[in-house]
Amino acid sequence: MTQPAAFTRLTGIEHPVVLGPFGGLSSVELTATVSNGGGLGSYGLYGYDGDRIGATASALRAQTSKPFALNLWLPVPGEVEPEPTAAEFERYLEPLRPYFAELDLPLPARPLRYLPDVDEQIAAALEARPVALSVVYGIPSPALIAASHAAGIVVLGTATTVAEARALQDAGVDAIVASGAEAGGHRVSFLRPPEDSLVGLFALLPQVADAVDLPVVAAGGIADARGVRAAVALGADAVQVGTAFLATDQSAASRAHRLRLRGPDAAHTVLTRALSGRLARGLPNRITAEVTDPAPFPVQNWLTGQFRPTAADRGNAVLSLWAGQSETLASETDAAALLRALAAALD
Numbered sequence: 001m002t003q004p005a006a007f008t009r010l011t012g013i014e015h016p017v018v019l020g021p022f023g024g025l026s027s028v029e030l031t032a033t034v035s036n037g038g039g040l041g042s043y044g045l046y047g048y049d050g051d052r053i054g055a056t057a058s059a060l061r062a063q064t065s066k067p068f069a070l071n072l073w074l075p076v077p078g079e080v081e082p083e084p085t086a087a088e089f090e091r092y093l094e095p096l097r098p099y100f101a102e103l104d105l106p107l108p109a110r111p112l113r114y115l116p117d118v119d120e121q122i123a124a125a126l127e128a129r130p131v132a133l134s135v136v137y138g139i140p141s142p143a144l145i146a147a148s149h150a151a152g153i154v155v156l157g158t159a160t161t162v163a164e165a166r167a168l169q170d171a172g173v174d175a176i177v178a179s180g181a182e183a184g185g186h187r188v189s190f191l192r193p194p195e196d197s198l199v200g201l202f203a204l205l206p207q208v209a210d211a212v213d214l215p216v217v218a219a220g221g222i223a224d225a226r227g228v229r230a231a232v233a234l235g236a237d238a239v240q241v242g243t244a245f246l247a248t249d250q251s252a253a254s255r256a257h258r259l260r261l262r263g264p265d266a267a268h269t270v271l272t273r274a275l276s277g278r279l280a281r282g283l284p285n286r287i288t289a290e291v292t293d294p295a296p297f298p299v300q301n302w303l304t305g306q307f308r309p310t311a312a313d314r315g316n317a318v319l320s321l322w323a324g325q326s327e328t329l330a331s332e333t334d335a336a337a338l339l340r341a342l343a344a345a346l347d
């Protein structure tokens with residue numbers, strides 16, 4: 001654990017409240033709202049190429065002059081290579097055929113690539129000069145840390161276990177996001193399989209705070225003032241809140257997603273690989289029940305990504321309904337009001 005206020009000093013923000021980045025679901029409006037309110041708005045760049053990253057940073061700067069963070073998924077060696085053969089691609093597509101059919105969509109052809117070039121993403125993110133660059137799924141390279149620091153950018157690494165937090169500190173990151181198993185979205189473990197890294201925040205946070213000499217940002221299950229106070233009591237310098245902001249008016253979540261987030265069954269989340277090929281927490285739907293043998297990431301994420309936007313437009317819930325375990329604690333619909341309520345916990 002470091003000094004109180006270490007994280008706010010490091011990033012130049014007023015309140016130690018970070019908006020969780022939402023790869024694929026971040027919104028400029030929500031990110032800017034949190035930054036304008038004195039928190040650290042974060043924007044997830046998953047799937048964005050360099051041009052889109054530059055355009056997003058410009059859009060953010062048009063809506064806020066306050067600090068914001070950008071977020072990248074680091075490549076996991078060996079995961080994308082070798083790409084599936086045509087026959088493997090057909091086999092992966094097979095269980096998803098019914099969803100394309102019910103949405104009247106043609107089956108997709110095998111793409112040239114499943115993800116943008118990560119070096120292009122990194123170059124564009126550095127060029128955008130956010131106050132902070134947060135990363136998941138691994139340890140940023142010495143070159144990425146050095147380039148970030150040379151540009152005055154703070155690097156946040158994300159740990160799901162104490163061993164990951166130590167490894168990130170040893171690599172030279174500036175702060176650690178300690179992500180408990182309650183969190184919505186992907187379980188971003190990198191030293192052990194995510195199924196073996198399901199540590200709840202109450203256990204993870206004080207152990208990470210003891211293990212590292214860096215500011216610690218607590219993530220997972222924090223949705224109201226009580227959670228903020230508990231996190232600080234357990235050694236957090238700041239909190240990162242995702243799901244509670246996802247249901248606010250400023251988020252990019254679709255109507256079908258919001259209806260489920262605010263619905264009677266929002267407390268029941270599952271861990272599933274069905275939608276992306278990687279383990280993630282969300283609300284159950286037909287896909288999480290029906291797809292039992294998904295393609296590996298990133299193929300499955302690309303495949304479901306071919307019908308998820310149409311499903312969202314049509315109010316069909318065959319999409320990723322990412323959510324954490326504390327969604328029902330979040331009653332605010334306005335992101336600025338939610339930020340104020342979270343920040344007031346520390347007054």
Ligand SMILES: Cc1cc2nc3c(=O)[nH]c(=O)nc-3n(C[C@H](O)[C@H](O)[C@H](O)COP(=O)(O)O)c2cc1C
Pocket residue numbers: 019020021022023024025044045046071134135136158179182183184185186219220221222240241242243244246322323324325326
């Ligand atoms: C829809 C969704 C997408 C997410 N995408 C990312 C991401 O791309 N990068 C990341 O670091 N964290 C991602 N997260 C995790 C959040 O940033 C945050 O750490 C987490 O939601 C905190 O737990 P909570 O949902 O219980 O508040 C995502 C979470 C959700 C709900």
